[in-house]
Amino acid sequence: MGDIGFSLREAFVGMRRSGLTALAAVVVMSLSFLMLGLFMLLTVNLRHAVHLAQARVEIAAYVEENVAPDRVMAMADSLRQIPGIRSVEWISKEDALERFTEELGDDAALLESLEANPLPASFEIAIYDDYKTEGRVSSLAEQIRSVDGVEDVDSGLTWVAQLNRGIAVVAVLDLGFGLIVVFATVVSVGSAIKLALLSRRETIQVLKLVGATKGFIRTPFLIEGVIQGAAAAGIAALLLWGSYRFAVSFLPDFRFLSHFSLVLFVVLGTALGGIGAMVSLRGLLKEKAWG
Amino acid sequence: MISFYDVGKAYRTGTVAVERASFRIGRNEFVFLVGPSGAGKSTVLKLIYMEEFPTAGRVVVGKIASDRVKPRQIPHLRRKLGVVYQDFRLLKDWTAYENVAIALRVTGASRKRLKKRTLASLARVGLVHKSGERAWQLSGGEQQRLAIARAIANEPILVLADEPTGNLDPETSLGIFHLLRDIHLAGTAVLVATHDAEMVKRFAGRVIRIDGGKLSEDI
Numbered sequence: 001m002g003d004i005g006f007s008l009r010e011a012f013v014g015m016r017r018s019g020l021t022a023l024a025a026v027v028v029m030s031l032s033f034l035m036l037g038l039f040m041l042l043t044v045n046l047r048h049a050v051h052l053a054q055a056r057v058e059i060a061a062y063v064e065e066n067v068a069p070d071r072v073m074a075m076a077d078s079l080r081q082i083p084g085i086r087s088v089e090w091i092s093k094e095d096a097l098e099r100f101t102e103e104l105g106d107d108a109a110l111l112e113s114l115e116a117n118p119l120p121a122s123f124e125i126a127i128y129d130d131y132k133t134e135g136r137v138s139s140l141a142e143q144i145r146s147v148d149g150v151e152d153v154d155s156g157l158t159w160v161a162q163l164n165r166g167i168a169v170v171a172v173l174d175l176g177f178g179l180i181v182v183f184a185t186v187v188s189v190g191s192a193i194k195l196a197l198l199s200r201r202e203t204i205q206v207l208k209l210v211g212a213t214k215g216f217i218r219t220p221f222l223i224e225g226v227i228q229g230a231a232a233a234g235i236a237a238l239l240l241w242g243s244y245r246f247a248v249s250f251l252p253d254f255r256f257l258s259h260f261s262l263v264l265f266v267v268l269g270t271a272l273g274g275i276g277a278m279v280s281l282r283g284l285l286k287e288k289a290w291g
Numbered sequence: 292m293i294s295f296y297d298v299g300k301a302y303r304t305g306t307v308a309v310e311r312a313s314f315r316i317g318r319n320e321f322v323f324l325v326g327p328s329g330a331g332k333s334t335v336l337k338l339i340y341m342e343e344f345p346t347a348g349r350v351v352v353g354k355i356a357s358d359r360v361k362p363r364q365i366p367h368l369r370r371k372l373g374v375v376y377q378d379f380r381l382l383k384d385w386t387a388y389e390n391v392a393i394a395l396r397v398t399g400a401s402r403k404r405l406k407k408r409t410l411a412s413l414a415r416v417g418l419v420h421k422s423g424e425r426a427w428q429l430s431g432g433e434q435q436r437l438a439i440a441r442a443i444a445n446e447p448i449l450v451l452a453d454e455p456t457g458n459l460d461p462e463t464s465l466g467i468f469h470l471l472r473d474i475h476l477a478g479t480a481v482l483v484a485t486h487d488a489e490m491v492k493r494f495a496g497r498v499i500r501i502d503g504g505k506l507s508e509d510i
Binding site for chain 2: 003006202203205206207208209210211212213214216
């Protein structure tokens, strides 16, 4: 081995000779990497969304009809005593109606047909960040429910939990796609290498004849696989960036992969190219023994 | 240097190519291996450079024995042997220089040695002036000389030639035999498999005959 210049030159000669196959391998690999990348992107953004949603978690405690103002003060005091609660804000029936009217905007006229204010009074309860886990929020909700005068509690957590379950599903899909990508890459690099090997049968024959070691013969093919893997990962990363820019025009909060993930993505693609080459070389060079 | 001990070679098809062959070739010998085509000449050569292995007996080349050789030793064995074929086995779109240099490249030779040995080998066969030409641009005789240059680039202990003149006209063939003889005179053992009785007569030397896989020797 050791003759890197020769190996590099041979790798490029090989790719030129196997032309379309080498190109097809890169295209197939790019597409499978892109698929994986899109799922990674989706995962990252779902995680981010869950994070944001969790940060905004507030508990609403609805109060029975017609509670006296002094009882409201007492209730607020007992709520403030529950550990984990940061602040408590009183929203009277009137406040609630006012907000609702604002939210309805042009449709507010509908409310005029109502005889009485149908909205309940409530406390808006903010909680500390480290209490914003599913288990802790539901235990807080229980404690709040037990406060005298509280009719109902809405923790807004059910959909956060659903989102979390969604993420678990996506993670499994990520893994599945990852495996498919590994398989597709190894197969497509393998077939490109196979053709490269065939197109250089004579060279290999001569190399064996003059006493080249396996390593010497393999190196150019290995380099070819690595180059194809790197090219495919690079193309996939660019397409991924394009998809991200497109998504951002609809969803301004959409995030891209971290630098670390992106580097990992390209490194992984490159490595897969090499692995694909190695796998196919093992099989192909074994045929018609070395001796 | 090369010893065959009761060597037999039967192919999977059932063909027996070599039967109970025993002989030795010493350093600096010039040996003809003669016999009709299909007699097993090529098999004998393949057994020496270990592309084939005996189904009986053993072949010893230098310190390497066919029954004990490890696959990774074979490339190193090949570097000590120079092989020349009837069909040249050159890389047609490589230059003459590259065709010779590859024999040194695979050994990891230094740049200096690579250049020196490549040019010396090309000079030895009279092709230095064509070192930049592609192999396909050379005539048949020149291509065979180029193959010989590649065979001697690593200063082998033995040059094996399998019907080296089979594709060449008589005059060119004579040139190739002179070249092989010169290589021998410079200190390398040469084993030429041929069915060209005319040349064998002309270049009196040791003759091993093979017919139907059986070996016999002229005394």
